[in-house]
Amino acid sequence: MFNDITYRDFCSSTCLPQCDNVPYLTLGLNGEAGEVAEIVKKGLRSETPVNREELLEELGDVLYYLTRIADKFEFTLSDVSIANRRKLIARIKEGRLVS
Numbered sequence: 804m805f806n807d808i809t810y811r812d813f814c815s816s817t818c819l820p821q822c823d824n825v826p827y828l829t830l831g832l833n834g835e836a837g838e839v840a841e842i843v844k845k846g847l848r849s850e851t852p853v854n855r856e857e858l859l860e861e862l863g864d865v866l867y868y869l870t871r872i873a874d875k876f877e878f879t880l881s882d883v884s885i886a887n888r889r890k891l892i893a894r895i896k897e898g899r900l901v902s
Contacts, residue, residue: 807880814870825875832868
């Protein structure tokens with residue numbers, strides 16, 4: 804079964820030593836998020852549907868870098884998603900976000 808721990812371990816095994824540091828990984832995350840934005844922008848500009856295959860590939864790259872950064876701080880993806888859910892629920896209760 805493939806879960807966030809298995810994925811984390813897989814990602815860790817593919818990272819080159821010289822690239823396995825928070826500044827490099829953060830820049831990688833930023834670059835890949837930019838590529839996601841470019842795919843969406845192209846769809847908006849040309850008024851055509853987003854290329855789902857390209858988007859899926861780039862979202863995978865975002866997930867890779869996110870996973871590596873989280874691991875550097877000893878978080879799992881479950882930890883990240885639980886913390887984010889908690890934050891969003893608090894915003895809803897404060898009226899700063901509509902559910």
